[in-house]
Amino acid sequence: MIPDLLTAAQFSTVYNALSLVIAAQLFTAIFLLVSLPRVLPRYRPAVTIALIVCGIAVYHYFRIFDSFNAAFATDSVGGSDGYAQVAGIGFNEGYRYVDWLLTVPLLLVELIAVLALARKMQNRLLLQLVPAAILMIALGYPGEVSGDLGVRTVFGVLSSIPFFFILYVLFIQLSKSLALQPVEVRGTLSRLRFLLVLSWGVYPIAYLLPALDLGADGWVWKQVGYSIADIVAKAAYGLIIYQVAKTKSWIEDPEFAEHERPLSHPLRTVADLDKAA
Amino acid sequence: MIPDLLTAAQFSTVYNALSLVIAAQLFTAIFLLVSLPRVLPRYRPAVTIALIVCGIAVYHYFRIFDSFNAAFATDSVGGSDGYAQVAGIGFNEGYRYVDWLLTVPLLLVELIAVLALARKMQNRLLLQLVPAAILMIALGYPGEVSGDLGVRTVFGVLSSIPFFFILYVLFIQLSKSLALQPVEVRGTLSRLRFLLVLSWGVYPIAYLLPALDLGADGWVWKQVGYSIADIVAKAAYGLIIYQVAKTKSWIEDPEFAEHERPLSHPLRTVADLDKAA
Numbered sequence: 001m002i003p004d005l006l007t008a009a010q011f012s013t014v015y016n017a018l019s020l021v022i023a024a025q026l027f028t029a030i031f032l033l034v035s036l037p038r039v040l041p042r043y044r045p046a047v048t049i050a051l052i053v054c055g056i057a058v059y060h061y062f063r064i065f066d067s068f069n070a071a072f073a074t075d076s077v078g079g080s081d082g083y084a085q086v087a088g089i090g091f092n093e094g095y096r097y098v099d100w101l102l103t104v105p106l107l108l109v110e111l112i113a114v115l116a117l118a119r120k121m122q123n124r125l126l127l128q129l130v131p132a133a134i135l136m137i138a139l140g141y142p143g144e145v146s147g148d149l150g151v152r153t154v155f156g157v158l159s160s161i162p163f164f165f166i167l168y169v170l171f172i173q174l175s176k177s178l179a180l181q182p183v184e185v186r187g188t189l190s191r192l193r194f195l196l197v198l199s200w201g202v203y204p205i206a207y208l209l210p211a212l213d214l215g216a217d218g219w220v221w222k223q224v225g226y227s228i229a230d231i232v233a234k235a236a237y238g239l240i241i242y243q244v245a246k247t248k249s250w251i252e253d254p255e256f257a258e259h260e261r262p263l264s265h266p267l268r269t270v271a272d273l274d275k276a277a
Numbered sequence: 278m279i280p281d282l283l284t285a286a287q288f289s290t291v292y293n294a295l296s297l298v299i300a301a302q303l304f305t306a307i308f309l310l311v312s313l314p315r316v317l318p319r320y321r322p323a324v325t326i327a328l329i330v331c332g333i334a335v336y337h338y339f340r341i342f343d344s345f346n347a348a349f350a351t352d353s354v355g356g357s358d359g360y361a362q363v364a365g366i367g368f369n370e371g372y373r374y375v376d377w378l379l380t381v382p383l384l385l386v387e388l389i390a391v392l393a394l395a396r397k398m399q400n401r402l403l404l405q406l407v408p409a410a411i412l413m414i415a416l417g418y419p420g421e422v423s424g425d426l427g428v429r430t431v432f433g434v435l436s437s438i439p440f441f442f443i444l445y446v447l448f449i450q451l452s453k454s455l456a457l458q459p460v461e462v463r464g465t466l467s468r469l470r471f472l473l474v475l476s477w478g479v480y481p482i483a484y485l486l487p488a489l490d491l492g493a494d495g496w497v498w499k500q501v502g503y504s505i506a507d508i509v510a511k512a513a514y515g516l517i518i519y520q521v522a523k524t525k526s527w528i529e530d531p532e533f534a535e536h537e538r539p540l541s542h543p544l545r546t547v548a549d550l551d552k553a554a
Contacts (some may be wrong), residue, residue: 008367015372023336023379034310034325038318077281079367111392114522259318262393263529 002091003216006072007275008079016064017227021238028113028235029054032242038260039096040253043245046113050238053103053110059233060099063164067092071104073274096226103234105133108166114241116248117177126271128169136162158205168195184250195232203227280493281367283349287358287497294504295342298346299335305512306331309519315528315537320522323390327515330387332381334511373503374418380511382410385443387492388469393516394454394524402454412464413439421484433484444474459528462521469517472509479506 026276032051036044053167055065072083085091108129112122143155170193178189206225209218250257283291309328313321348368362368385406389399413436420432455466462480483502486495518527527534 010416012369012422015369019340019372022331023375025332026336027379030332031325034313034328035322073365074367076365077362077364077367089320097460147509212514216371262319262395 002071002085002093003219004085006083006220008074011072011074011079011083013220014068014223015065016062017224018068021227022061022065024091024231025054025061026145028238032238035242038249039242039245040175040249040256042116043249046110046245047238047242049106049110049113051236052237053106056102057099057230058113060095061230064092064095067095070245080220087266094141094145097137097144100137101134104137105130107196107233107237108133110238110241111189111196113116114244115181115189122176122226123170125173128173129166132165132169135159136166136169140203140207141168152207156204159203163200170197182248184246185250188240188247189243192237193242195237195240199229199233199237202226232257265272279348279362280496282543283360283493283497285351285359288349288351288356288360290497291500292344293341293346293503295338298504298507299310299338300341301508301512302331302334302338305515306335309515311520316519316522316525317526317533319393319397319466320391320526321352324515326383326387326390327518330383330511331515332506333379334376335384337372338507341369341372344372346539351515356418366488369550370421370456371418372380374414377414378411381414382407384473384510384514385410387515387518388466388473391521391525392458392466396452402446405450406443407444409446413443414435417484418479430482442479447474458517459525460525462527465517465521465524469514469521472514472517476510479503503518 021081022167029051032047034048039047039057067089068091070084070089073086074081074083078080113120117125139155139159139162141155143152143159146152146155174193177218178186181189188252202225206222206229209222209225212218214221246260250261297433306328309331311326313324316324343367345368347366348362351358352357386403389402389406392399394402416432416436416439419472420429420436423429423432437538451470455463458466471521479502482501483506486499486502489495491498523537529539
């Protein structure tokens with residue numbers, strides 16, 4: 001599956017894409033860590049999980065980046081003759097699955113945590129989402145590492161079953177809980193599910209790209225596709241979770257909002273909600 | 278584009294310039310992190326983004342520095358015979374674009390954040406500035422990596438379109454919001470736009486330098502020019518954002534100012550503004 005030869009442009013594209021993911025996730029994690037006091041303590045678990053997810057991705061992308069750099073080499077100045085796979089070291093695609101096995105369940109925990117639901121409802125949703133997420137990743141792995149298209153297809157289909165179950169929980173079960181969220185964040189939270197599902201949609205596309213037999217170009221676009229999907233699903237997603245946590249904090253604690261919000265920013269608090277009711 | 282041979286003086290100049298950027302950005306980031314409690318909570322997002330921008334630059338300059346050191350080697354004692362490009366490793370110019378793709382939009386977010394505008398106005402400005410900044414960098418990249426002068430020119434012109442749109446938003450659209458800022462920071466904020474645009478002006482000059490065919494000297498000055506522009510546009514700019522945030526914090530909260538300002542420093546607060554009105 002891994003091409004024997006990459007042009008200098010193909011090599012640079014993968015190199016820069018992998019490095020971009022490291023920078024984006026590392027500094028999103030640092031931003032969220034520094035910004036933790038900007039939300040009420042009750043929303044800090046959600047933001048903490050968001051920064052942990054980005055941190056786990058940074059660790060794995062450092063490994064993927066180093067593995068890629070070691071696996072390809074050139075004899076020419078500036079790589080003008082292209083980069084060939086070297087003997088002795090193979091590019092380890094499995095890393096991504098180890099990353100996802102940890103981060104994908106946590107992304108769902110992050111979403112449930114920022115909703116701040118009643119304990120019973122929260123536990124019920126987590127007991128459905130977390131095992132399904134682990135199953136989805138675990139069933140994708142044997143297909144990814146297999147060179148056989150039949151094996152890829154079987155495990156691709158098996159892995160879709162927990163995926164569709166997650167969709168069912170997010171879009172049917174969760175809808176009742178979303179209706180109880182403050183109107184300021186309801187739209188964002190609803191769209192967040194689509195962001196999650198759309199960015200996850202890149203993975204099966206990248207998974208099936210080798211079947212199209214696009215050669216080295218197909219492989220390069222698979223790496224770029226995974227990289228962009230990881231930035232959207234972890235860093236961008238985490239920043240939106242933080243925005244939701246911040247807005248809910250302002251609404252629920254007017255004294256906190258008084259210090260945190262810009263003076264020109266209109267403030268609607270739980271007190272106003274009571275007045276309107 | 279990358280010269281085959283650098284003299285010892287040319288090699289040292291690039292080496293020292295790249296290292297200077299690492300030192301300047303790293304310690305500006307640390308200074309801003311330590312100084313975060315010196316501004317009111319409502320201005321900490323702006324200062325946090327300023328330190329994140331410097332941090333992202335540090336990450337990329339470590340990679341650029343290592344790439345430069347690995348790409349050139351000398352056989353002579355102390356490099357007296359000059360440094361030649363070695364086979365097997367190319368100096369990766371693309372890093373700068375990956376850095377700018379993340380930092381240039383954030384520099385604009387930083388400026389808008391310190392203005393502390395009403396949410397609606399803030400979102401409107403960000404929806405114009407951030408996509409334009411991403412487009413400007415993305416359109417510059419194909420020209421930068423191309424050896425062909427025609428391709429460089431076409432993408433240089435395309436990339437100028439979002440650049441001029443950003444100028445329009447900063448100097449026409451933003452002027453009304455600036456008029457609402459306290460008089461103590463209005464001049465600084467206005468000049469900050471010029472600092473941003475002037476330091477950005479170095480990039481197109483450096484971009485076009487290869488067209489002048491100055492050989493290795495042209496390439497060395499391009500590296501030095503990019504380095505100085507990055508220090509001005511990120512570290513110096515971030516420190517000015519911090520000064521603005523500090524001044525606005527003192528004005529808006531006299532009790533905070535009482536603890537923060539030097540005793541001999543004159544203090545004007547919102548209370549005085551009310552009296553004058």
